Amino acid sequence: MTQQARRLRARLAALGAVGATALAAAGVQGAAHAAEAPLPVVITGEDRVDLSLHSDNGDPTEPQVDLRLDVPGEEFEGDGEVPTVHRGDYTIRIDASGLKGVAEADLPCDADGLVAVCTGYELYAGTTFNRVGGIRLDLSDDSEAGDTGKIVVTGEGEGLEFTPLTVDVRVGGPELLNRELSAPEGVMPGDDFELPLGVMNVGGLPAQGTVLRLLGSRGLSFPDTYGNCSSSDINTGDLLRQRTEVLCTFPDTLGAGTAYALSRQVRVRTADFALNDIFSYSFDPLEPGEEKTLHQGRRQGGGPDLTLERVADADPAQYTKYAELDLPRTNTYDLELTGASASGAAGEKVDVEIGFRNNGPAWIGALRSGGEPFSFTVTPPTGATFTKAPEKCMPAGVNGSDPAYLCFAPTPMLEDARFTFPFELRVDRVVEGAKGRVALPDWNNPYESDESNDVAWIVLNAPGEPGDDGTGGSGGGPSDDPSAPASGDGDGSGDDADDAGTGSASGGGPGDDADGGLALTGAQGVGLLGGAAVLALGLGAAVVLYQRRRAGRDGEAAA
Numbered sequence: 436m437t438q439q440a441r442r443l444r445a446r447l448a449a450l451g452a453v454g455a456t457a458l459a460a461a462g463v464q465g466a467a468h469a470a471e472a473p474l475p476v477v478i479t480g481e482d483r484v485d486l487s488l489h490s491d492n493g494d495p496t497e498p499q500v501d502l503r504l505d506v507p508g509e510e511f512e513g514d515g516e517v518p519t520v521h522r523g524d525y526t527i528r529i530d531a532s533g534l535k536g537v538a539e540a541d542l543p544c545d546a547d548g549l550v551a552v553c554t555g556y557e558l559y560a561g562t563t564f565n566r567v568g569g570i571r572l573d574l575s576d577d578s579e580a581g582d583t584g585k586i587v588v589t590g591e592g593e594g595l596e597f598t599p600l601t602v603d604v605r606v607g608g609p610e611l612l613n614r615e616l617s618a619p620e621g622v623m624p625g626d627d628f629e630l631p632l633g634v635m636n637v638g639g640l641p642a643q644g645t646v647l648r649l650l651g652s653r654g655l656s657f658p659d660t661y662g663n664c665s666s667s668d669i670n671t672g673d674l675l676r677q678r679t680e681v682l683c684t685f686p687d688t689l690g691a692g693t694a695y696a697l698s699r700q701v702r703v704r705t706a707d708f709a710l711n712d713i714f715s716y717s718f719d720p721l722e723p724g725e726e727k728t729l730h731q732g733r734r735q736g737g738g739p740d741l742t743l744e745r746v747a748d749a750d751p752a753q754y755t756k757y758a759e760l761d762l763p764r765t766n767t768y769d770l771e772l773t774g775a776s777a778s779g780a781a782g783e784k785v786d787v788e789i790g791f792r793n794n795g796p797a798w799i800g801a802l803r804s805g806g807e808p809f810s811f812t813v814t815p816p817t818g819a820t821f822t823k824a825p826e827k828c829m830p831a832g833v834n835g836s837d838p839a840y841l842c843f844a845p846t847p848m849l850e851d852a853r854f855t856f857p858f859e860l861r862v863d864r865v866v867e868g869a870k871g872r873v874a875l876p877d878w879n880n881p882y883e884s885d886e887s888n889d890v891a892w893i894v895l896n897a898p899g900e901p902g903d904d905g906t907g908g909s910g911g912g913p914s915d916d917p918s919a920p921a922s923g924d925g926d927g928s929g930d931d932a933d934d935a936g937t938g939s940a941s942g943g944g945p946g947d948d949a950d951g952g953l954a955l956t957g958a959q960g961v962g963l964l965g966g967a968a969v970l971a972l973g974l975g976a977a978v979v980l981y982q983r984r985r986a987g988r989d990g991e992a993a994a
Contacts, residue, residue, distance in 0.1 A: 473596035474521050477505040478588050479562060480600055484572055486538055488580060488607040489637050498569025500602055502543070502588060508560030521558040525592025527567050528552055537584035538604055539575045543568025572604060580607030580639020607639030609689065611718040612754035614696070622763045624796070625707045627658070632701055633746065634718035635694035635754040642689040644721035646729060649681040649701065652802055654709025657681050659702050660736030667733045674847035675806055682733070684726045685743050694749030698742040708850040710766040710797035710882065715759035767884040768850070769794035772811060772873050774891035779862040784822060787893050789813060789856040789873055791844045797882065801846035808843035810876065815860060816869035816895040823859035862895065869895040
């Protein structure tokens with residue numbers, strides 16, 4: 436939404452809410468509303484488009500301007516028929532004649548050259564269901580650097596008061612590209628490293644100042660400060676979005692076709708838990724008056740200013756739109772499963788609790804994949820059947836014939852994260868020392884430091900003392916004793932009986948979803964293996980089924 440639209444909508448919010456409520460209560464539409472105050476409608480869309488002389492300006496099939504109508508009232512959410520706020524003919528006129536000789540315009544609806552007319556009858560609250568169409572802009576044979584033009588969008592209809600939209604179009608303005616990055620060698624967790632950063636204006640016009648943005652995900656920080664820079668930290672909420680951001684402003688003009696480098700290399704610090712954290716930077720033109728507001732509400736840096744120095748004979752091929760690195764790549768984590776033991780007579784139900792934890796030292800950000808879960812299988816002991824399973828687990832077999840369960844541990848995962856997965860078993864027949872296997876998939880995960888604790892056991896009716904007969908985990912450690920409590924017991928970091936998704940005691944809260952777990956999208960182990968087959972267990976299909984089941988529960992909870 437444009438700033439113009441936001442300001443107008445704020446001024447008319449009270450009037451719009453009253454009008455929409457009155458319509459809904461009385462069932463009055465169309466002409467009846469026209470007898471009252473006109474219904475305000477704001478035409479929204481991108482209000483500025485810069486066309487580059489050096490690129491295809493994005494996907495040629497995708498419009499740069501998405502025209503919609505913003506109508507007061509709460510947007511409809513849910514299933515069923517969308518209620519209307521207004522019924523009655525209206526017309527939207529798109530006049531792009533101001534682009535003649537500047538750019539080509541592909542207009543929606545009934546277009547005649549550079550003018551198009553769109554018609555409609557029903558309007559709904561909000562913008563989602565009030566789409567007019569898209570405008571695609573491209574260079575013409577006459578386009579030259581510095582050309583400017585406008586598109587004016589207006590509307591009319593009985594009982595409606597439209598706020599028009601003006602789209603400013605500029606050709607060949609300042610276009611800043613960033614110097615490409617190369618990964619420094621030998622960066623270890625806890626190290627500092629320095630990066631040479633630079634910018635080149637490949638546009639047709641000078642940039643009257645620029646702003647540099649440095650971004651580091653949760654495991655990265657910037658220890659140096661400068662007088663023309665400010666910083667902010669986001670260290671709560673969704674782990675995927677926790678980061679440090681630094682903004683530096685440079686008022687000097689960046690000439691067209693010239694390149695510049697920072698007067699000092701930027702120092703980046705890695706945390707001990709960092710693994711494939713993302714550093715990125717970008718230069719953008721300063722908008723008029725923007726420098727005064729960019730640093731507000733942020734920590735102002737100290738010391739001398741960071742400056743830009745002109746670079747002679749720069750190669751445009753060494754500059755790119757996106758500049759980022761994943762560092763460090765040398766850290767590891769240790770995923771550990773712990774089993775359980777129980778005893779019961781035939782027909783009796785018993786509780787067991789599986790543990791899953793990350794022993795670190797690295798966290799598992801899953802930043803590139805968006806956070807998919809790790810999966811592991813839980814098989815019941817011989818002679819027993821699962822009768823209850825945690826919400827983060829589902830039957831492994833699609834047709835329900837497989838007695839095993841597939842469970843999911845969410846990412847991002849903190850470096851000390853602990854989860855518990857409580858199950859209920861029914862003893863169908865007593866089998867002395869029956870064992871059920873709990874296991875991560877067999878995979879070549881370069882970041883897993885200890886595969887010996889990737890398997891644990893559920894032991895049912897073990898002979899003698901628990902732990903006899905080699906019933907512990909495959910590689911020793913905590914899983915050697917099947918009677919030992921599952922990971923997280925007794926330390927205040929375990930989960931509720933139906934919630935296996937809570938993070939570590941030190942930081943599991945950020946990013947929790949409605950079920951108490953972090954968002955179940957993207958396993959770092961999957962994304963980091965460069966597109967390897969997903970966990971060799973058909974995880975893709977399982978995640979779809981899991982998410983559908985979870986979406987159903989979330990919908991019921993919302994109802």
